[in-house]
Amino acid sequence: MKRILVVGNGLAAHRLTARLAALGHDGPVTVLGAEPHPAYQRTLLGSVLGGDVPASALTLSAPPPGVRVLTGVRVVAIDRARRVVRCADGTRYGYDTLVLATGARPTGDVHTLADAARPVRGRVAVVGGGVLGVETATALRRRGHRVVLAHGGPHPMHRHLDEVAGQLVAARLESWGIELRLGGYVPASGTLGADTVLRCTGTVPETAAAREAGLAVRHASGSIVVDERLRTNDSSIRAIGACAGTPDLAGALAQAETLATLLTGGDTRYAPLPPILRPRVPGLDIASLGASGPSGAPDEVVTFSDPARGRYARIEIRDERISRAVLVGLPEGTAAVAQLSDTGRPVPEDRLALLLGGRTKAPGDDPAAMADETVLCHCNNVSKGTVVRAWQHGARDLAALAATTRATTGCGGCTAAVRAVCAALPVPEEVG
Template sequence: MSPEGTAGVVVVGNGMAGSRLVGELRARDAATPVTVFGAEPQRPYNRVLLSNVLAGLTRPEHIGLVDAAWYASHGVDARLGVEVTRVDRAARTVHASDGTATPYGTLVLATGSTAFVPPLPGLRDGLPDGALVFRTLDDCRRICDLAESARRALVVGGGLLGIEAARGLAGRGLDVTVLHLAGHLMERQLDPAAGKVLARTLASLGIGTRLRAAVTGLRVSDGAVTGVELALPGGGTETAAADLVVLACGVRPETALARDAGLAVGRGVIVDDELRSVTDPSVRAIGECSEHRDEVYGLVAPAWEQADVLAGLLAGTDPAARFTGARQITRLKAAGIELASMGETHFGDDDAGVEVVRFTDAARGTYKKAVIRDGRLIGAILLGETAAAGTLTQLYDRAAPLPAERHGLLFPGLDTPARAEAPLRMPDAATVCHCNDVSKGRIRACWERGARTAGDVARETRAGTGCGTCRDAVEGIVAWLAGQEPAGVA
């Protein structure tokens, strides 16, 4: 049945949320007409893995999410390289850059975010040569091209994206410094002590960090960037020279279409638990462009969960499905830096009502912290060694009661030097792949149904196909299950 009439579903945005929705919708409903518009010219790709492409670990052609032939074979009208320019809610039609007008029964906005470019002098006429943001495959290709000849790079912004960009560029042999406005790196996810250890780890990898660095402008000569200007604490400015500048200053939800169409927009398009615009029930919004219960998510796991919920609702296969919010778990993907962070990490020993368990070995780049309230984990940082990430994620995600013995939270199995959490000790409920919400128990169930490789498990559960940081853990569990198999069983 076509949702909300006969005109079918029109999805605007073919990024990580939009493409997941289209796939899930088709898996549940082969009949409803589906049209998807994607402003980027190529088939959808795993944006999260752009950091690995920049680091030279993955090739761009290996991060595609949907085969080119899939759309035709599944009766989906895919308009790649076509931007929707206007939504006419009265006529229930979208107008696109190719001159077409497409009617919809249900419109899904999955327009994601755009990189924020601070309003600095030198940027009035757009970014000069050598200065880029890092959001799309196109940005990534251009950064890689420039990195071939550049020698000195500055990354403006020491959040997750900035650090991944810095690590990628350093791996390509550039002299890299991260300029960060706040007093410590990744201040949204880390406490100051962890930020300090991270800066030390970056230094050991040849990456400089300047904190409280207020960039006031770009230096440009003959249309190309030559450096950035920084405000000095006592007044005046200094110039830091660079032939490549990557601006990693955060993102802004892409809401222009929604706003112009008169939909309620806060930071994102405001939706209810059915991902429905609070203004117009025939419009839904998912992924980074949506705002749900005052939260705008900037991670792929909530975007994919929203896509799954919406697919069940639109196909009618799960009319009771609701998105009630997601916990945010961040993992850094940078060679030589293990980092996982979740929840409220900023509490200290003097804060009332919380218990903080902590271990620091700054010389070895290790910092671990668990924040506990009422016997439940409300936040954690694992830096330098993330073996406990699976169990902590599960305890945090499900707000499960903690064992009385606390140090095992940070050091599961002090006796085993394994990098990934030893599968034997990991409870079945432990989350192995957070992007796709796959537990150890589900991987075991796949094994019992005949899966024998991490690839088999990924085909059945998608474990490891998001940010990819759990791939070692999935392989470890599969190898462990193989070891449990009685001899002679194929």
């Protein structure tokens, strides 16, 4: 029976073992987690930091029966020839298939559940205004801390957001009472006047053991190179999630599901979705697509700027598809653009409706201007003309109109419209 050894105990590993069980894998599965906790939902650390939920709320479900999960076990070496991994405590675990799901390692201070749950005192300086820094600063501010956010770039998340978008984000953070120190350099902690300093300088893929074992890694990012079957250059070793360079939760989960299918004899391929940067900042919608991808001259650039309302979008379109986009303060547009990007569907003709969500024109409902054939009462298919004629023939109140035309007798929703139509009618002479 094939032994599967999973290194890493995050959401991707958790999903993999659940799917393996669901698909009927019957060989032994062992999971080695470096942190002392059971598997938890790391993406929500900010909610623990922000005090929204206790750390215990992030714990994922227990592994399926038969899956052995060992926590507090850090893998330090992979012996590919013998198909054995060695751990910091000296223990060894053999495998037929090794799955690396080791995630990414912080270069700063907040990465583990223990970090997030640790009490933070007084005025806090968050150093680093990338995604993690912005998320951390807003989470702490939500909890009532005084927060200063120090960032070396000209505005927060400057690698992903253009100038206009960055300024809007900066303005919003300041409106929430977060003090910003921007530009040029990251000041020394001492100059920030903080009781606590949290460095949020980013993460790097956790691939030391993989590199050491001679697995191919990308030069720039350090992430493990995998093919569409999630194989490394050693066909008995696979990698999923952040350690394989997958930027987001959606991708990591999709990889886990693909791999479970492959390891249980299924035939499928992992097709990555276009990466989308979507920071978790409750109350402010920020999205950036394709900023790190190859650039090329777009066929069309759509920009929308409404700084007074904190809204901005810049969308590059090539071959009717979105190639790059930055959006701030446009919740409907953000959702729609992400779906278009994921599905590769063409951009709707009505660009403004795309950004603002649905209708951009107010419906014309001036009763006087309505055509006679306009249906007022949909429940009974009664047109304005029918109501007008009934009124002219003496049905001068709602009850009489209902009795003659059945208008308003269904859901009752047209009552106001029927009243308005009649109110706009000239009073016949014999009455006046």
